[in-house]
Amino acid sequence: xxxxxxxxxxxxxxxxxxxxxxxxxxxxxxxxxxxxxxxxxxxxxxxxxxxxxxxxxxxxxxxxxxxxxxxxxxxxxxxxxxxxxxxxxxxxxxxxxxxxxxxxxxxxxxxx
Amino acid sequence: xxxxxxxxxxxxxxxxxxxxxxxxxxxxxxxxxxxxxxxxxxxxxxxxxxxxxxxxxxxxxxxxxxxxxxxxxxxxxxxxxxxxxxxxxxxxxxxxxxxxxxxxxxxxxxxxxx
Numbered sequence: 141x142x143x144x145x146x147x148x149x150x151x152x153x154x155x156x157x158x159x160x161x162x163x164x165x166x167x168x169x170x171x172x173x174x175x176x177x178x179x180x181x182x183x184x185x186x187x188x189x190x191x192x193x194x195x196x197x198x199x200x201x202x203x204x205x206x207x208x209x210x211x212x213x214x215x216x217x218x219x220x221x222x223x224x225x226x227x228x229x230x231x232x233x234x235x236x237x238x239x240x241x242x243x244x245x246x247x248x249x250x251x252x
Numbered sequence: 253x254x255x256x257x258x259x260x261x262x263x264x265x266x267x268x269x270x271x272x273x274x275x276x277x278x279x280x281x282x283x284x285x286x287x288x289x290x291x292x293x294x295x296x297x298x299x300x301x302x303x304x305x306x307x308x309x310x311x312x313x314x315x316x317x318x319x320x321x322x323x324x325x326x327x328x329x330x331x332x333x334x335x336x337x338x339x340x341x342x343x344x345x346x347x348x349x350x351x352x353x354x355x356x357x358x359x360x361x362x363x364x365x366x
Contacts, residue, residue: 171353172353174355176357181362182359182360183258183345183357183358183359183360184296184345184357184360186356186357189354229295229296231296233353233355237284237349237353238284238301239298239301240286240298240347240355241298242288242295242296242297242298243295244294244295245295
């Protein structure tokens with residue numbers, strides 16, 4: 141059974157720092173991996189999607205990498221801002237596309 | 253771009269009543285829809301997966317008679333919480349999978365049972 145783990149569970153940084161969020165999964169047979177952002181009381185916003193054949197995706201200050209063989213993904217946030225404060229979730233879609241499994245998330249707080 | 257509409261966003265109901273949450277894919281056909289539940293400060297927990305025209309597949313520990321899922325068409329799935337109790341109060345969110353295997357999420361529904 142696929143398990144997704146995110147480390148750390150919470151992170152507090154001052155504005156301007158570069159940071160890395162980690163995601164690991166136990167079954168490397170995935171179709172894709174997505175990083176989401178969730179603000180308190182709100183739904184999910186998709187940040188980056190990496191297909192299983194890709195190694196990384198970039199969007200603005202965000203860069204996500206995928207090492208399928210080792211079951212790891214990282215989300216790199218450059219020059220963090222207070223507006224980046226949210227919970228970041230990673231999720232993997234199995235090869236059949238029938239199950240999207242989430243990690244427990246990393247709650248990020250960026251202070252000004 | 254593709255949009256998934258979830259309705260209602262907020263609902264308060266009395267204990268013992270039933271409440272229905274709708275999930276619609278607005279500009280694509282959703283071959284599969286997923287329903288998730290999220291408790292405070294916890295991650296999303298997959299409740300069930302539904303394919304159009306067939307019965308939903310429930311995850312272990314999820315009561316199928318309490319959480320009725322109907323996927324009547326390629327653009328609509330509904331979750332009905334029957335005989336709701338305060339412990340059912342939670343954030344429910346649906347997602348829809350397009351034919352290209354991209355997953356799109358609804359905005360979620362906050363259910364409060366009083």
